[in-house]
Amino acid sequence: MSDVIVEVSGLRKAFGTLEVLKGIDMSVRRGEVVCIIGPSGSGKSTLLRCVNLLEEPNAGTVVVNGFEMTDPDVDIDRARRGIGMVFQAFNLFGHLSVLENLTVAQRKVLKRDRDEAERIAMRNLEKVGLAEKAGSMPAQLSGGQQQRAAIARALAMDPAVMLFDEPTSALDPELVGDVLTVMRQLAEEGMTMLVVTHEMQFAREVADKVLFMDGGVVVEEGQAAQVIGEPRHERTRSFLARVLNPVHAGE
């Protein structure tokens, strides 16, 4: 199997007349952590959602884990099994307990039997520190706990790559750390990750590669320390100045 897990080329996406992605080329290699940063409206979430085809691109190709997602004849459900997705709003199934949230797709999609699905679910809940919440309903959990449960739900499917769409943006500041810790641990275990985030500290310390997007294009990409520490482009510099030092951004 190829060493490149995600390969995006010439990707274009428009909503009506609004061009959100204007030709994106990027790739993620096995075991790599790639962070996408950029101002809101830059198209970074749309790019992520094109990777598992939650948004249908207008042009270009996306190949993930050997599946050409943009091929109209691809078995999209099968392809998505290998792609874990974590959303900004968690999106746990509100009518199911935490444990059921983790087992439902294992059983209905991967056809694992109940015992196996529950064993795998519990292993992943332990990993994110939520084993004792298995019987709770999502609404009984804090935002940070919900997001960690959502990560565990995606992991229970044994994905080849995990997509994170601003996973900490909806959290109270004091809950962000728990989620980032879980993500950092995942990265250390060698999980392939594509992360849209505003957490510069996380990107700098965990990412192998950082992409800065603005206006639907990748403005700058490179090693995390370089893009965040010594950005080459003026747009990257001014964005980072605003994000890293919001109080003095107007000066």
Next chain:
Amino acid sequence: MAMSRRKRAQVIRGVQYAVLVLAILLVVLLADWQTIGSQFFNLEAARTQIPEVITTALVNTAVYTALGFAVGFGLGLVFALMKLSSVGPYRWIATAYIEFFRGIPALLVFIALGFGVPLAFNLKFDVYSTAAIALGLVGSAYIAETLRAGIQAVPKGQIEAARSLGMSAARTNVTVVIPQAFRIILPPLTNELILLTKDSSLIYLLGLFRDDFELAKFGREGLNATNSMTPILLAGLCYLLITVPLGHLSRYLEGRTGRKSERGLKVTA
């Protein structure tokens, strides 16, 4: 004129109580209490109604309503799905159907089904079939809209989460959308059941045998026989016996689901 907030609140409350007392006084003074007593609370007339008002009339009302609701739910689900379909003609047909049956009085549906359709198609329906179909047609238009709204009220993120886990569109509907939509629609669906309970009184148009009488018809027959309003009051109370518990059930479910989503929102906010 400067009035303190407390003073103003006192005046407003005082006026409201005064109006209430006045209205009660008016009713008490104007009503003919003797006639009301003999007309509405005539024990002898009441005795002629028992036990059939329960064993026949109440049971028939419940059965007609249940049959109508079952048909209405089935048809409603079909038209709700048609209205959500990506196939244009399905949506148009569903829209036309819903507009039609939501817009015409239930009375006309009963007449058409009781007399028009049997003539036109040379069919003969028994009372139960007519009740089931007529009430079903009337109810289905509202139920279809309720179901559609409920399905659409399930947050898009739930569907995206299911699809991103590799569930097919159909599997997502069965496992994620419909169970959550069901919670949302339970309260409005209960209200629809209450409306159908009352609409079931229109079945009298078909010309019923005594065993087929439902509450309203039974009450009116009682009125004719006893020359007293008591049977009507009794029939009314029997309706309340069905509808009030249903209303409480609806509010209970509403409160429960409301609390749940509120809590969910607070956490995601």
